[in-house]
Amino acid sequence: MKILLSLLLLTGSAIAENQLASPSLVPFRQGTKWGYADQRQHLVLPLQYDEAGPFADGLAWVRQGQFFGYINTSGNLITPLHYTQAGNFQRGRATVGLGSETFDIDAGGRRLSTPPTPAPETDVLSLGHITHQSGKLGYRFTVGDAVVPAAYDEIRELASGVLLVRQGQKWGAINGKGKLVLPLAYDAIRASADNESAFPIIEQQGHFGYLGADGRLLVKPKYRAAAPFQEGVARVVTEAGQPGYIDARGEEYFKD
Structure with a gap:
């Protein structure tokens, strides 16, 4: 039992270390415009958006005016800027709104019809x-x-x-x-x-x-x-x- 609990403590520490690792690009706002900066806060992608989200699975949502789209880490659009809402990518998919519809897309911007895979369940042992x-x-x-x-x-x-x-x-x-x-x-x-x-x-x-x-x-x-x-x-x-x-x-x- 002590070995299992020690492993849990180590797992918690590993989770923390992973989350403490900063991403390569972070949404950066100057005044009312958004771009992306590196760890030293040097601007990498220009201040050309009205709003921007974090990179997940190598993609981030951005907004210009009323419409959203997705870019890659090079700043290239991988979808048109035509969505009325956009969420972060998670496990290879993101939820978007287009007109009166809400649906998921994959990393190539293609519409998905299959439901998302449930997140794996984890057992947390008491410390x-x-x-x-x-x-x-x-x-x-x-x-x-x-x-x-x-x-x-x-x-x-x-944990x-x-x-x-x-x-x-x-x-x-x-x-x-x-x-x-x-x-x-x-x-x-x-x-x-x-x-x-x-x-x-x-x-x-x-x-x-x-x-x-x-x-x-x-x-x-x-x-x-x-x-x-x-x-x-x-x-x-x-x-x-x-x-x-x-x-x-x-x-x-x-x-x-």
Whole structure:
């Protein structure tokens, strides 16, 4: 059992490392125009779009005016700019809207009639067990000797080995050694099923930021809105109401 749990911890770390790897190109906004930049924030694809999405499976959606299309990493259109909506590619397909229809296309822009393949189910083993004392919750890790005292009202474990803990109305985070690495100062912490090991979204007084894989603060709560990370980037909305992207280092790819 200890071997299995150790493997789970290693798997969580591998997921985090993969998600911490930044993509080659990131949507970059300057003012109201969008292009794509490299890791050093040097512009690679010009600022010629009204909106742009992240690259997934080597393709990204872009918008000019009211219409969307898809480009490859060289900036070449692989579909016309005629869709009324467009989503990110995932497992070789993306959902688009055209007129009154909504359907999926493949990486060549061809319409698909077959349903998507369900995502593989994964079994998540517990990293320990919750303890109870005087109406409060604690935690005892199965691997190692770490024990979290029974002082919390709610405990949620992540596959990375980090615990999200609530005391009263405030949330914090505890690492796999039982140490409080994020103070109990946040109104909410939300972990997406796709990237719960790496980038939980935190909320404080109506502003949003992110945690890193170790449970520590990655980006302080400063955005009006924050979406889960996908393909190594996350879409955020600034205090001024402008959208933009950040990478797994918390670097911003936009200039107002």
